[in-house]
Amino acid sequence: MLGTMMNFPLTLAPILERAGKLFSKVEVVSRLPGLGLGRCKYGDIYRRARQLAHALQLAGLKPGDRVATLMWNHAQHVEAYFGIPVAGGILHTLNLRLHANELAYIVTHARDRYLIVDDVLLPVYESIRSQVDFERVLVVPHGHVSVPNNCENYEDFLAGAIGDFIYPDLDENQAATMCFTSGTTGKPKGVLYSHRALVLHSLNECAADSFCLSQNDVALPGSSMFHANAWGIPFTATMVGAKMVLPGPHLDPESLLDLIEGESVTFAAGVPTLWLGVLAALENHPGRWNISWTVRIGAGGSAVPESLLRGLDRFGFHITHLWGMTETAPLASTGFVKSTLAQCGEDHQYKIRGKQGIPSPFVELRVMGPSGEAPWDGVSYGELEVRGPWVAASYFESPETCDRWTDDGWFKTGDIATIDSEGYLKIVDRSKDLIKSGGEWISSVDIENALMAHPAVREAAVIGVPHPKWQERPLAIMVRKEGMEVQADELRALLAAQFAKWQMPDAFLFTNELPHTSVGKLLKLELRQQYANWKWDQ
């Protein structure tokens, strides 16, 4: 027997309407490319997002059409976050740090129809222009570059939409946004977030045991808006009417601390690399910033070292450790200390906070060992699997990747993890060969394959090695073919044609033999241990 409740679809439209009606006077602050601050209010976001939606409809946007963005974190990007999906389109955020070839592949594979690009990011667009085919390119003027031929001024495009926008009927399972992950081997893969998934993810982010985002907060999304929707924070902050502070391209510690101090930020989120920099800045410049209130930090994307938790606690920055992936929208677990553990000592509590936390409501985790599900004992490990209402069930038009899901419907994360008896997740290794540098994934296998394409390279292993600033950086270790010669510079040049600069190994070493498993697979774990204390040239 069905309930007698209303069929009220969970879409982004009521979030935008709520902000426009209830929080029109709340500020949205953007750090502009030129370092100045732009200020507007949710009333402006509301008006302009609907204007964008209307303009897109007038331009012929059809339901499901992809509209790409090449933009930093700022108010116009928030307009796109709402304006595109509520018009029935799909916001496709492009990772501007990718190599041109990879970016062009993604745009082509996604069949993006329009592009909105920051004027300062036009060089990225130029680098792929010959390989892609956008119907219209809208340039957001920040006053730095004039609009080139064959492009249009975004403001003119908006101004073309007069009259009132009427929301089309939106199905909650319809795709609202799209984001590609290029972490694993093979081609980049797209995740299509449904309206429903984004809404549920945002409801979870308001929860007291999650980000606890409220209209009393000043929220700073320090993860890029082209990374898993900036962890959903633009949606959540808009829903609850939290003042939002967007750092633009300026994620250096000083800029962040200036914003936190100047705008009274109470909540910020980003990868540990960001907060390592912030901690160093606070330690190196005592008294420079006057931040007397507690700043809640959501940190994830790679493991948060205990030293970072302790260090920032001394400055009143309280980190909550998170876990998630592009495929999980991303927030899937949060590392709070349970009430039943509140009496354990300080050291124990830091150990707990150093784990990746317990799953959010409706997110389910399990660890699959060689003989089925591993017990929750904190020791038994296996591949972490996840399911839930904001977890991907497949990649966009990528049937060859269906082995990333189990027959009973769980997503295989590629992370190796344990879960302890209290339910805390701990990521202990990766089953896939990925390196996480400053919050970005680098596929070691892709680089290995490129290196081994050189006639003198017999075998190549690329591993992530701890790095003081980037948490991990790639190190390439190779075995030359007998009697052949090749040097690092030549290999570096070879890779430069295919990879972005930040994806390139920072060092190239040669050895006589690489360790292997009994079935001949590279034993990366052993290599990582061997090079754990590698000293990088600074």
Added chain:
Amino acid sequence: MLGTMMNFPLTLAPILERAGKLFSKVEVVSRLPGLGLGRCKYGDIYRRARQLAHALQLAGLKPGDRVATLMWNHAQHVEAYFGIPVAGGILHTLNLRLHANELAYIVTHARDRYLIVDDVLLPVYESIRSQVDFERVLVVPHGHVSVPNNCENYEDFLAGAIGDFIYPDLDENQAATMCFTSGTTGKPKGVLYSHRALVLHSLNECAADSFCLSQNDVALPGSSMFHANAWGIPFTATMVGAKMVLPGPHLDPESLLDLIEGESVTFAAGVPTLWLGVLAALENHPGRWNISWTVRIGAGGSAVPESLLRGLDRFGFHITHLWGMTETAPLASTGFVKSTLAQCGEDHQYKIRGKQGIPSPFVELRVMGPSGEAPWDGVSYGELEVRGPWVAASYFESPETCDRWTDDGWFKTGDIATIDSEGYLKIVDRSKDLIKSGGEWISSVDIENALMAHPAVREAAVIGVPHPKWQERPLAIMVRKEGMEVQADELRALLAAQFAKWQMPDAFLFTNELPHTSVGKLLKLELRQQYANWKWDQ
């Protein structure tokens, strides 16, 4: 184009699983009928709720079968809250305060198949026994009454289920719980809450701007578990792993304050009548309770007087004013002060907190005046209409009530309201003739009709008049037929056969003429003004 996210239904099963897996050591405390405290943990609730589900399946429960409860607020009722719905059944909470005839009507109309009843509430069951037809009656033993013939011991019933329970497939739109509202004219009407509606309602209750319920809380649901699922708190507290403190039948101020002090309650919810009593007790017994922490209070069901807000603030009890109805699951708006109003003076803030708040995310409110939607100006009034994912779209098998919904799908609340320019709702009157006494609805029209059934009564008006303890109590004002005589006692006896004691008018007055509108309708507003300062016999 659809998103690529998992189809993960929003049901109560993952909530129960989460509590069992992550919060098994967190306490659930119950005030027993005999005033002692019962203690168990979510691990017990988890085990026993699944045992109940399994036992119901073994007993032949079919999907959608109604299982009624006649129970106070305690742990076994929480078991039923989960065990019945996760087995595919529908929990039907019976309002034990109703008149036997009304209760019997409800049981029959709902076609309840089983009943779970507290031993101390067997007299209520006995009063309807001859009119209803339960297949099985399970008596929860609290040690007060032996199990009568034709009834079974609930514990024996549970013990019959050994082995592991397997969740049936549950559709998120399936009904999970059922609650009748007898507020308005006509027969009581049932609302069937879907799993989805309850889940979304609970996600909202975790939100920072709502109840902000977290695993750090100790939550006391002070509204009855037979009133709109105790405002959803048993579901929400279980979802987040908050310690729960259930007051049983003991809602007197001293018992509540003893529990708040003794169990370190941080959040409690209930009707203003409760908190008026608590305030009086705190004022009359200075120093008796040592409650040094802030207790967050959710109060709604009738208007919260400003004097109550101010009074409890002095004792560190911070009330958030709520609005909702049985038809809205119930939480639809919360009365927090917006960040953009934080600078206004104290008096202004109390005025804001005295309103019914701003709508929760995804709940939409509008006020319909004579010429369409009234502007948000705080002055224009009309009937309040509501829609959202946890708002009823119809009543259970009651097609004659379809006029309670507009053609465009909004629920007509029967409340007369204004919305101000900041979006704050204020209930100013009721379009239906309802009296709210201590959180319970009394239908004035039903009593008027009963009074006018007396041969000597020409016309009767029953209005709610302010009452220091119950907020409102019914006052009957009548015009006798010319030359005929009748006195209060006779009318009181007449009503006693049809109404519960608390529904009866506390005073019976006679007058020569009642005020009417030009079309001959009773002008209740004028009567309410005339008797606003009525002094009740205490």
